[in-house]
Amino acid sequence: MKKNLVWFRNDLRVYDNTALYQSCKFYEDKVIALFIDTPEQWKNHFISQKKISFMHHNLISLEEKLSEINITLYYYQSTTFLQSIKYLIHFCHQKKINNLFYNYQYEINERNRDYIVKKKLSEQGILVKGFHDSILVPINDIKNKKKNSYKKFSIFNEKIKKYLKKNIIRCLPIPIKRKDKDNDATSFFKFKKSIIKFNKKIFPIGEQAAVERLKNFFKYKINDYSFNRNIPSLDGTSMLSPYLSIGIISSRRCFFMFLKNKNSNPPDTIYNSSWFNEIIWREFYYHLLVSHPNLSKSKSMSEWENFMNWENNSNYFDAWKNGCTGFPIVDAGMRQLKEIGWMHPRLRMITSSFLVKNLLIDWRKGEKYFMSQLIDGDFAINNGGWQWCSSFGTDYVPYIRFFNPFLQSKKIDKSGNFIKNFIPELNNVPNNFIHNPHEWSNKKKCFVNYPDPIVDYNDTKKKFMLIFNKAQLEFKKQV
DNA sequence: GTGTAGTTGGA
DNA sequence: CCAACTACA
Numbered sequence: 001m002k003k004n005l006v007w008f009r010n011d012l013r014v015y016d017n018t019a020l021y022q023s024c025k026f027y028e029d030k031v032i033a034l035f036i037d038t039p040e041q042w043k044n045h046f047i048s049q050k051k052i053s054f055m056h057h058n059l060i061s062l063e064e065k066l067s068e069i070n071i072t073l074y075y076y077q078s079t080t081f082l083q084s085i086k087y088l089i090h091f092c093h094q095k096k097i098n099n100l101f102y103n104y105q106y107e108i109n110e111r112n113r114d115y116i117v118k119k120k121l122s123e124q125g126i127l128v129k130g131f132h133d134s135i136l137v138p139i140n141d142i143k144n145k146k147k148n149s150y151k152k153f154s155i156f157n158e159k160i161k162k163y164l165k166k167n168i169i170r171c172l173p174i175p176i177k178r179k180d181k182d183n184d185a186t187s188f189f190k191f192k193k194s195i196i197k198f199n200k201k202i203f204p205i206g207e208q209a210a211v212e213r214l215k216n217f218f219k220y221k222i223n224d225y226s227f228n229r230n231i232p233s234l235d236g237t238s239m240l241s242p243y244l245s246i247g248i249i250s251s252r253r254c255f256f257m258f259l260k261n262k263n264s265n266p267p268d269t270i271y272n273s274s275w276f277n278e279i280i281w282r283e284f285y286y287h288l289l290v291s292h293p294n295l296s297k298s299k300s301m302s303e304w305e306n307f308m309n310w311e312n313n314s315n316y317f318d319a320w321k322n323g324c325t326g327f328p329i330v331d332a333g334m335r336q337l338k339e340i341g342w343m344h345p346r347l348r349m350i351t352s353s354f355l356v357k358n359l360l361i362d363w364r365k366g367e368k369y370f371m372s373q374l375i376d377g378d379f380a381i382n383n384g385g386w387q388w389c390s391s392f393g394t395d396y397v398p399y400i401r402f403f404n405p406f407l408q409s410k411k412i413d414k415s416g417n418f419i420k421n422f423i424p425e426l427n428n429v430p431n432n433f434i435h436n437p438h439e440w441s442n443k444k445k446c447f448v449n450y451p452d453p454i455v456d457y458n459d460t461k462k463k464f465m466l467i468f469n470k471a472q473l474e475f476k477k478q479v
Numbered sequence: 480g481t482g483t484a485g486t487t488g489g490a
Numbered sequence: 491c492c493a494a495c496t497a498c499a
Contacts, residue, residue, distance in 0.1 A: 398491045
């Protein structure tokens with residue numbers, strides 16, 4: 001008989017959890033679980049209060065689920081990763097652990113932490129077992145001829161789909177109930193009384209809620225997804241991102257249920273579905289993060305970014321954060337983010353493009369601000385999205401991408417329903433002026449309690465192109 | 480095999 | 491623009 005410890009981190013679920021499943025492989029083994037909170041580390045990673053609260057309340061739910069299969073979840077509040085290692089080692093000794101199980105995390109601090117844990121525990125005769133779990137396909141299975149991860153989404157997409165068609169992905173069941181439970185008193189219940197800092201109606205707690213959400217999406221939303229996902233006033237997306245980001249549901253389960261739901265369709269339609277593509281984008285950014293550890297160190301994929309002469313005007317930055325730029329679609333998105341900790345994906349592109357290409361502010365400032373607000377903050381995806389929008393990421397194009405807020409707004413929020421929902425000051429502005437209210441107030445000489453545009457779109461666009469081209473030239477000069 | 484020229488295409 | 495393919499020496 002061995003004693004196994006499952007160390008939960010970003011995988012707060014019992015169904016299809018590789019580490020948990022593996023730890024329960026032998027019925028004679030004793031299994032306990034542990035979660036170590038590291039608030040200081042979260043602070044350094046700009047993790048939002050909403051996400052932390054969401055995580056805590058999902059931990060309560062996880063504790064109940066684990067209890068049903070006679071596994072005790074211990075909780076300890078540490079500070080940083082470095083401190084958490086000390087506690088983990090202490091805990092392993094105290095509980096006389098033989099094997100430690102966990103699922104891999106791919107960010108650099110997380111990897112360093114796990115490296116130290118593995119080294120120290122191995123020296124003391126404790127077996128450490130890590131698993132690929134939050135991704136669909138192990139990183140090494142999708143590589144180019146030079147054994148590097150693909151840098152172009154289209155190629156990665158092609159390869160991974162070929163792989164997924166060939167290799168059947170299975171979900172792991174919930175382990176069967178253990179013989180007996182470790183019954184030490186724990187400090188676990190402290191969150192039961194703590195205030196919920198996110199909107200529970202929009203983001204219900206627990207694994208079951210995530211599965212319901214997925215089923216509901218397949219039932220009512222997926223058929224119109226490719227159109228509706230671009231309209232922020234519609235509830236057209238699956239809104240599963242907060243659940244995926246802390247592993248309340250696995251992307252394997254999303255894929256598996258998606259196939260099951262769609263199995264009457266021809267395979268090409270299934271694999272080309274725009275929703276499935278989003279799952280692959282998530283996958284792509286995770287694979288990229290592993291092959292390019294510099295992404296975790298605030299580096300751009302494009303090296304000439306070092307030569308960018310960012311303006312970083314702090315007044316503009318504040319206006320952007322508070323939704324007071326005078327560009328209604330940008331401001332509505334930014335206010336949605338602040339209010340519920342989630343922003344419609346289309347608006348994430350528009351607002352981030354605007355910060356970088358019209359306010360000329362370093363994309364990293366935006367990246368960090370997003371993290372500090374998002375309930376679904378996921379480093380790989382947030383970073384990938386920001387790099388893509390700022391044109392310093394992987395998908396090179398011979399032109400610079402610009403999102404014109406005015407044109408985008410007319411396209412995705414024609415009648416201004418979304419804008420008015422988040423900017424009530426604009427309630428009296430007629431629909432045909434909702435995308436440029438300052439023109440209406442100038443013309444009609446009426447006062448609208450909403451700022452004029454803080455910058456000129458075309459001027460700043462030209463300015464960005466100048467700075468961008470100059471940076472590229474200077475980079476080439478140096479090489 | 481492996482190095483290179485030419486082609487393709489891009490949330 | 492440039493990754494990643496194909497073709498061919």
